[in-house]
Each structure stands twice: as structure tokens, then as C-alpha cells.
Amino acid sequence: MKRFLLIVILFCFSFQFQSQTDSIFIRKIYDEALLRGKAYEDLRQLCKDVGPRLSGSSEAQMAVEWSERKMKSYNFDKVYLQEIKVPHWERGTKESAWLRTKKGDLIKLHILALGGSIGTDGLLTDEVVEFTSLEQLKEAKKSQVEGKIVFLNQPMDAAQIQTFKAYGLCYGIRGNGAVEAGKLGAKAVVIRSLGMPIDDHPHTGTMHYEENITRIPAGALSTKDADLLSETLKKDKVELVLEMDCRVFPDAVSYNVIGEMTGSKYPNEIITFGGHLDSWDAGEGAHDDGAGVIHCLEALRIMKELKYKPEHTLRVVFFMNEENGNMGGKTYATWVKEKGEKHIAALESDRGGFAPRGFGVDGSDAHLKFLQSLASNFTQYDLHVFEKGYGGVDIGPLKESFPGIALFGFVPDSQRYFDFHHAASDVFESVNKRELELGAAGIAGFIYLLDTKFK
Amino acid sequence: MKRFLLIVILFCFSFQFQSQTDSIFIRKIYDEALLRGKAYEDLRQLCKDVGPRLSGSSEAQMAVEWSERKMKSYNFDKVYLQEIKVPHWERGTKESAWLRTKKGDLIKLHILALGGSIGTDGLLTDEVVEFTSLEQLKEAKKSQVEGKIVFLNQPMDAAQIQTFKAYGLCYGIRGNGAVEAGKLGAKAVVIRSLGMPIDDHPHTGTMHYEENITRIPAGALSTKDADLLSETLKKDKVELVLEMDCRVFPDAVSYNVIGEMTGSKYPNEIITFGGHLDSWDAGEGAHDDGAGVIHCLEALRIMKELKYKPEHTLRVVFFMNEENGNMGGKTYATWVKEKGEKHIAALESDRGGFAPRGFGVDGSDAHLKFLQSLASNFTQYDLHVFEKGYGGVDIGPLKESFPGIALFGFVPDSQRYFDFHHAASDVFESVNKRELELGAAGIAGFIYLLDTKFK
Numbered sequence: 001m002k003r004f005l006l007i008v009i010l011f012c013f014s015f016q017f018q019s020q021t022d023s024i025f026i027r028k029i030y031d032e033a034l035l036r037g038k039a040y041e042d043l044r045q046l047c048k049d050v051g052p053r054l055s056g057s058s059e060a061q062m063a064v065e066w067s068e069r070k071m072k073s074y075n076f077d078k079v080y081l082q083e084i085k086v087p088h089w090e091r092g093t094k095e096s097a098w099l100r101t102k103k104g105d106l107i108k109l110h111i112l113a114l115g116g117s118i119g120t121d122g123l124l125t126d127e128v129v130e131f132t133s134l135e136q137l138k139e140a141k142k143s144q145v146e147g148k149i150v151f152l153n154q155p156m157d158a159a160q161i162q163t164f165k166a167y168g169l170c171y172g173i174r175g176n177g178a179v180e181a182g183k184l185g186a187k188a189v190v191i192r193s194l195g196m197p198i199d200d201h202p203h204t205g206t207m208h209y210e211e212n213i214t215r216i217p218a219g220a221l222s223t224k225d226a227d228l229l230s231e232t233l234k235k236d237k238v239e240l241v242l243e244m245d246c247r248v249f250p251d252a253v254s255y256n257v258i259g260e261m262t263g264s265k266y267p268n269e270i271i272t273f274g275g276h277l278d279s280w281d282a283g284e285g286a287h288d289d290g291a292g293v294i295h296c297l298e299a300l301r302i303m304k305e306l307k308y309k310p311e312h313t314l315r316v317v318f319f320m321n322e323e324n325g326n327m328g329g330k331t332y333a334t335w336v337k338e339k340g341e342k343h344i345a346a347l348e349s350d351r352g353g354f355a356p357r358g359f360g361v362d363g364s365d366a367h368l369k370f371l372q373s374l375a376s377n378f379t380q381y382d383l384h385v386f387e388k389g390y391g392g393v394d395i396g397p398l399k400e401s402f403p404g405i406a407l408f409g410f411v412p413d414s415q416r417y418f419d420f421h422h423a424a425s426d427v428f429e430s431v432n433k434r435e436l437e438l439g440a441a442g443i444a445g446f447i448y449l450l451d452t453k454f455k
Numbered sequence: 456m457k458r459f460l461l462i463v464i465l466f467c468f469s470f471q472f473q474s475q476t477d478s479i480f481i482r483k484i485y486d487e488a489l490l491r492g493k494a495y496e497d498l499r500q501l502c503k504d505v506g507p508r509l510s511g512s513s514e515a516q517m518a519v520e521w522s523e524r525k526m527k528s529y530n531f532d533k534v535y536l537q538e539i540k541v542p543h544w545e546r547g548t549k550e551s552a553w554l555r556t557k558k559g560d561l562i563k564l565h566i567l568a569l570g571g572s573i574g575t576d577g578l579l580t581d582e583v584v585e586f587t588s589l590e591q592l593k594e595a596k597k598s599q600v601e602g603k604i605v606f607l608n609q610p611m612d613a614a615q616i617q618t619f620k621a622y623g624l625c626y627g628i629r630g631n632g633a634v635e636a637g638k639l640g641a642k643a644v645v646i647r648s649l650g651m652p653i654d655d656h657p658h659t660g661t662m663h664y665e666e667n668i669t670r671i672p673a674g675a676l677s678t679k680d681a682d683l684l685s686e687t688l689k690k691d692k693v694e695l696v697l698e699m700d701c702r703v704f705p706d707a708v709s710y711n712v713i714g715e716m717t718g719s720k721y722p723n724e725i726i727t728f729g730g731h732l733d734s735w736d737a738g739e740g741a742h743d744d745g746a747g748v749i750h751c752l753e754a755l756r757i758m759k760e761l762k763y764k765p766e767h768t769l770r771v772v773f774f775m776n777e778e779n780g781n782m783g784g785k786t787y788a789t790w791v792k793e794k795g796e797k798h799i800a801a802l803e804s805d806r807g808g809f810a811p812r813g814f815g816v817d818g819s820d821a822h823l824k825f826l827q828s829l830a831s832n833f834t835q836y837d838l839h840v841f842e843k844g845y846g847g848v849d850i851g852p853l854k855e856s857f858p859g860i861a862l863f864g865f866v867p868d869s870q871r872y873f874d875f876h877h878a879a880s881d882v883f884e885s886v887n888k889r890e891l892e893l894g895a896a897g898i899a900g901f902i903y904l905l906d907t908k909f910k
Binding site: 030031034035158159161163196197355357380381382384413415416419432433434435438 | 810812868
């Protein structure tokens with residue numbers, strides 16, 4: 001009985017000691033991030049010294065080299081590149097749209113070609129026909145659409161509290177608008193930008209074509225211009241004049257950029273965390289996803305700075321090409337499986353550099369239970385979301401390579417995200433220093449707990 | 456037994472019915488705020504058409520008239536003014552500071568006089584002596600300070616997760632710096648701004664003098680200039696040249712602006728909710744406290760729009776003079792007591808227009824329990840703070856008039872607040888539309904639950 005009591009006491013003591021150790025170490029992480037953090041300056045460099053970095057562009061290559069040098073400067077145990085093939089699309093230099101009516105309106109509109117779109121081959125002028133959803137377009141007759149420019153005007157639903165849900169509900173008009181309009185013989189498609197505010201910034205993003213359906217040019221109007229066009233259409237027939245000389249080039253060579261701290265106990269068991277290095281060419285990719293890669297870079301830098309000895313190998317991956325192909329994520333998942341590595345969990349940050357709210361998990365009930373068991377570590381840091389959710393596009397393919405893997409997604413506040421997403425307004429100045437730093441600290445703390453607690 | 460069962464079933468049914476009613480009504484509130492909200496446009500008018508509105512200024516009077524007209528336009532049951540007396544201080548037109556050293560530095564600094572400060576009466580030039588806290592100054596000898604300009608250089612502690620706590624820790628250098636420096640014979644005091652970022656914006660705010668201690672001019676340097684001054688002092692003796700022609704005028708007449716929906720069951724039982732209409736003269740008082748008054752205005756507008764029949768009288772108060780005297784809050788608390796009204800609870804919004812996190816309560820354990828019982832109503836709206844906290848400066852005096860009253864404070868995310876607080880950067884553009892609207896909806900939902908559930 002005495003011996004049993006002793007064991008119980010030792011167990012309780014060690015448990016308390018462990019959780020005190022955790023709380024002290026997590027506090028150190030936050031202090032490093034908030035008092036001596038490098039995240040904000042690193043993001044400034046990535047946004048201002050490198051700039052936007054669309055897959056296949058020279059800036060994307062510069063971003064790869066900048067990232068490799070930056071990781072080396074932080075003395076990670078290993079820093080290396082993983083070669084991949086990426087799509088290469090360029091916006092070109094001509095991009096304009098204006099509307100005209102018989103009654104005399106002649107108004108220039110703010111437009112961005114959608115990523116992957118073909119160009120207009122000079123001026124393209126046709127009558128506009130409006131639909132308020134992809135479903136409405138699908139139900140249309142060929143005679144309504146043929147030879148016209150389809151205008152898909154579905155606003156993001158402001159009543160959705162989770163803005164990503166509002167985005168998801170509109171995603172179809174961007175992703176599939178050209179295919180559905182093409183089926184009905186349209187000459188081009190313009191969509192209302194997937195942006196929450198009513199302003200002058202068009203939001204670009206990827207779209208796709210399908211075999212055997214005529215490819216037509218596709219662009220996004222600013223929300224303000226979408227309202228204007230819709231109002232004008234109520235009064236008169238409207239012609240749209242479009243010019244875009246964007247085009248697709250042969251696939252290009254590019255790289256994922258990888259930095260590691262080698263595991264002391266389980267070097268072949270990997271915890272991957274990262275975001276994507278590529279961005280759209282409008283803006284500077286500050287929230288999407290400069291913030292995400294910098295979050296993860298800073299998290300590993302903090303671990304190194306605090307002389308943490310990880311049990312597992314902690315690997316930061318700056319994935320290339322999330323925006324238009326996800327070749328970084330797909331190639332990585334295949335490659336690490338072929339190498340015979342063991343991957344038990346991964347985390348992605350790709351929802352912007354806003355104030356942290358918590359983490360979501362795409363995994364089993366046991367994974368959810370594990371996630372919820374971490375919540376109390378973060379109460380004093382204002383994190384409160386520990387629930388089922390989505391991991392991220394880049395880490396998604398790991399699921400096929402490692403069935404049963406737990407994929408975690410960092411969840412910052414989402415309210416301002418779709419002010420900036422894929423628009424010229426997504427610049428360094430739109431990221432708040434403290435919010436960015438708190439994100440990096442939260443992720444570092446989370447990776448520490450994954451390393452020490454996850455089974 | 457059958458009868459007992461029936462009662463239990465009816466009770467459960469009515470409970471479920473009630474909570475369904477709550478959830479439907481709160482959803483309606485959010486829809487109105489997010490889809491047909493007036494908050495953002497109303498804040499634009501207050502910031503741009505009226506502008507900054509320091510107590511005693513003509514803009515403060517314009518703000519009173521704008522508020523009264525706005526409330527009347529929303530057809531509240533009663534709209535009226537409450538006359539009060541307020542301090543009247545003016546910044547004047549001359550405000551500059553520059554440093555010089557013998558080695559040749561001559562650099563202009565960004566300065567704002569602190570509210571209530573006397574002027575310099577022309578140029579004031581003296582040697583600078585630096586202290587890093589009020590405590591360090593208090594321990595200094597007269598010989599160290601006499602005839603000099605005291606520089607209080609205490610940075611806000613970035614490691615504090617709750618920025619209001621970091622603010623509280625520095626408050627003394629602004630509030631009491633002139634008194635402590637004056638005791639030791641200083642000629643003037645300049646403080647490091649109570650702002651979180653390192654930038655060029657000085658942050659003003661109120662300060663005080665004491666009887667029998669020589670009054671000296673007091674100003675705030677931008678955080679960047681405070682760093683510069685401190686660095687320069689490490690290398691050389693530094694003289695500061697100050698000019699400020701701010702001054703105090705006789706007290707002025709002003710007003711609290713009040714709008715009501717009359718209670719259908721308990722018209723003499725009042726639920727007060729509000730913020731303060733006055734602001735500092737730098738910036739436009741957008742977060743402090745334009746957002747707060749607009750939150751509450753919008754909350755009552757939504758109730759009216761949804762044809763809600765309140766049980767208690769719901770009263771929005773736009774308090775005047777929170778920033779430098781709190782005469783609005785003090786006079787209101789006395790007046791309503793004299794009128795014989797019954798006040799059981801009040802709420803204040805004075806922490807900016809950021810994404811809502813929840814509510815705090817300054818009250819009894821029973822009040823805390825009540826607050827926590829409301830949490831589940833707000834889970835889907837991302838509110839998670841339901842804890843002990845601070846009500847607000849304006850509603851604080853109600854405690855003396857009505858001991859036992861519950862004072863609630865609206866708690867938005869605090870991370871960006873001290874980027875803008877009392878600085879020229881606190882303009883309309885710094886407020887996000889959705890974040891503002893979500894605040895108004897959260898407050899409207901909370902007031903509804905207070906009206907129907909609070910005992």
C-alpha cells in the first residue's frame with residue numbers, strides 16, 4: 001500500500017511538473033515572439049524585397065532563394081530544396097474592361113483576369129447577360145447565352161459569421177464559371193469578385209477549363225463595379241469591351257523550400273508544418289500566404305533560439321504552387337512516402353496573419369480529443385477554437401500517403417481575410433505586427449505540444 | 456403523478472421554446488446588422504462629417520446635435536439631451552519639439568501635448584534627464600532633476616497578451632508624470648507615448664496637476680522618437696526645445712445625448728448602454744469611442760427595426776467628456792438616482808470596434824453566473840469571453856448610485872487597440888466594417904438577453 005501511494009504521489013508530482021514545464025516553455029515562446037520576434041521584419045522582406053511570387057515567375061524563384069538563405073541564417077539543422085514542376089501562367093501587360101450602353105454610358109471597370117485564363121486576342125466586345133449563381137447559369141438555355149459575355153454576380157453572404165463558409169458558397173462561379181458558360185457558347189465570362197467589402201479591388205484566383213469545352217477568357221470585376229454593371233443592366237442593354245493578354249506557358253521548374261530540426265528520439269518521424277510560398281501577382285501575398293510561411297519559419301526559429309531538443313524531426317515546408325495547381329503539396333506527399341518517412345501529424349497556416357483563435361483538426365475522434373486536451377495550455381493566450389476543421393490545401397495530399405494522419409489547421413480570426421484575399425490590397429501594411437507574432441507563437445507552442453504529447 | 460409529469464413536460468417545452476425563440480431573434484439581429492446595417496455609414500458620418508470632438512469644442516457641440524438628429528431619425532420613443540458642465544482645454548496652434556546636442560544633432564520630434572497641460576509660454580529649452588518608470592523618477596534626488604526636462608521612457612510591455620494590462624502598467628507616467636517631475640523642480644515633462652507599435656504617431660491622453668505643486672508642461676513623444684531620444688542620451692548631453700501653446704478655458708456647457716425605447720412591463724427600470732461621444736482632438740476618435748457609441752446606437756436601431764417590445768426601458772447614452780473629466784458619467788449617475796429610477800444593469804463599449812470576443816462583468820458572483828449562462832447563445836457567433844472584468848469609465852459612477860448594480864463591458868479583440876488609441880491614426884479607415892457590425896449585433900443580442908433574462 002505504501003508503495004502504491006508513493007507511485008501515485010510520484011505520478012501526480014511528475015504530471016504537475018510536466019504541465020508546469022509546458023506552461024513555462026510556452027510562455028518563453030510567446031516572450032521570444034513578442035519581445036525579440038523576427039516575424040514582422042521577415043514578412044516585410046518577403047513582401048517588399050521579393051514581392052508577389054506567382055508560380056513560374058522570376059519573383060517566385062527569388063522567393064525560393066530568399067527563403068533558403070533566411071532558413072540557413074537561422075542555423076536550422078538541415079535546409080534544402082525539393083524540385084517540382086509547376087504551371088506557368090502570366091497576366092501579361094494588357095488588362096482592361098469597360099461597359100457601354102446605347103443610351104451613352106461609357107465606364108471603365110476594375111478587372112483582373114482569373115489565373116489560368118486564356119487572353120481575349122485583342123478587343124472582345126459582346127452583350128452582357130447576368131446570372132446570380134452558377135446554378136442559374138446551368139439552367140439557362142443556349143439561346144440566352146450564345147455569343148454573349150456571361151456575368152456571374154453572386155455576392156458573398158455577409159450574414160455568414162465564418163467568412164470561409166461564405167467564400168465556399170461562391171467558389172463555383174470562379175472555379176467553374178468558364179466551363180459552364182463555355183458549354184452554352186458564351187464568348188467570355190466575368191464574375192463578381194469573391195471579396196467581402198464593396199470596393200474597387202478585383203480579387204483574382206484560380207479557374208479551370210475542361211477537355212472538349214471551348215475555352216473562353218475569364219476575369220473578375222471589383223464588387224463595386226459588379227454592382228454598377230448589374231444596376232446598368234436593369235436599365236439598358238450593356239456591351240462589355242474586354243482586353244486581356246494573359247497566357248499559359250510550358251510548365252516550369254520550381255521548388256519547395258524545407259528547413260528542419262532533427263528529432264533526438266525519432267528522427268525518421270516527421271512533423272511537417274508550413275504554408276505556401278507562392279502568391280497571386282496582385283498585391284504582395286502578405287496574408288495569403290506570406291503570413292503563413294513566416295508563422296512557421298518563426299516557430300522553428302523560436303525553437304532553435306530556445307535551444308529546444310525536439311523528439312521528432314520538426315520540418316518547416318514552404319510549399320510552392322498552392323494557388324494554381326498545388327504541385328508543391330502533391331509532390332511533397334509522394335516524395336516523403338517514397339523515402340519511407342513516417343508522418344503522424346502536419347499543420348498548415350493559410351488563413352492569414354490575423355489574431356489567433358485556435359486550431360482545427362481533420363482527423364479521427366481521437367485526434368479531436370487530443371486537440372481538445374491542449375486547449376487549457378492556450379487559455380491565457382486567448383485561443384478558444386479547438387474543434388474539427390480543415391487542415392489545408394498543401395498538407396491535404398499527405399492523407400493519401402499516410403492514411404490516419406492528423407492534419408491540423410491554424411485558425412486566426414477570419415473577419416478581415418476576404419478584404420484582402422487575392423487582391424492588390426493584400427500588402428504588408430495590411431498585416432498587424434502583434435497579430436502576426438501571436439500567430440507564430442501559438443503555432444510554435446502547438447508544435448511543441450504535438451512533439452511531446454501526440455501519440 | 457400525471458399532473459407532475461405534465462408540468463415537467465410543459466416546463467421543458469416552454470424552456471426549449473424560449474431558447475429557440477432566443478436563438479431565432481439573435482439570428483435576426485445579426486442578419487439586420489450584417490445585411491442591412493447602418494453602423495458603418497453612421498461611423499463614417501461621425502468621423503468625417505463631424506470629426507474629432509474634444510469636450511468644449513465646437514465639434515463636440517456638432518456631435519451632440521448630429522447624435523440627437525440621428526436618434527430622432529431612427530424613431531426612438533424618446534430622444535433628449537442632459538445638460539452637463541465639462542472642462543475645456545485647447546491644444547492651440549503651436550506644438551513642436553526638437554532635440555539638439557553639442558556634437559551637432561538637431562532633429563525635429565513628433566509630439567502631442569497631454570490633455571490638460573499648460574503651455575510653455577514661448578520656447579522652453581532645457582537639458583533632458585531620462586527615467587524608465589515613474590518609480591525611478593520618484594526615487595531621484597532633486598539635484599538630478601531640478602531645472603531640467605524629465606523624459607519618462609517606459610515602453611508598453613509587448614509580452615502582455617491583454618494590451619489593456621500593458622496600458623495600465625504605463626498609465627502612471629502619463630497621469631502622474633507632471634506631478635512627480637514638478638515636485639522635484641523639473642521645467643517640463645515629456646513621456647514616451649502609450650502606444651504599442653514603434654512609429655511616428657504620438658498618443659495624447661489626460662494628465663493631472665495637484666494643488667501646491669508647480670504646474671509644468673507635459674507632452675508625449677512618438678515611440679520612435681522616444682527610442683531616438685534615449686539612444687542620443689546614451690552618447691551625449693541632450694537639450695530639448697519645446698513649444699506648446701495649449702491652455703485651459705473656463706468650464707463649458709455640454710450634453711449627454713440619450714435615446715430610449717420605453718419598457719412595456721417595467722418602464723421605470725432602466726438598462727443603460729452606451730459609450731462616449733467626446734474624443735481626443737488627434738485623429739477622428741473612430742475606435743475611441745466612435746465605435747462604442749455607434750455599437751449602441753445600432754443595437755437600439757436594430758431592436759426598433761425588428762419591432763422588439765422591451766420589458767424594461769432600453770436607454771442608449773452617448774456620454775460626453777469621458778476623456779478628461781468624466782463629467783458625463785458622473786452627472787448621469789447622480790441625476791438618474793435623483794429621478795428615482797431603478798437601474799439594475801448597464802453596459803459600456805469603449806474598447807474599440809474590433810472583432811468581438813465577449814463580455815466582462817463588474818458585479819457579484821451571481822452576476823458572473825448570469826453572464827456565463829448567456830455564453831451558449833453566442834458560441835456560433837465566435838464570442839467566448841464571459842468572465843469577471845471591467846464595465847467602463849462612463850457607467851462606473853452608477854455603482855455609487857445603485858450599489859449592487861451589474862456593470863458589463865463589451866470585450867472586442869484588443870491586439871490593435873493601442874496602435875490607434877488617442878493618436879492621429881484613430882480614423883474611420885482603421886475600423887473594419889464587419890468587425891464593427893459584429894460588435895453592434897453582439898451588443899444588441901446581449902441587451903435583449905439582459906432585458907428578458909436578468910433578475
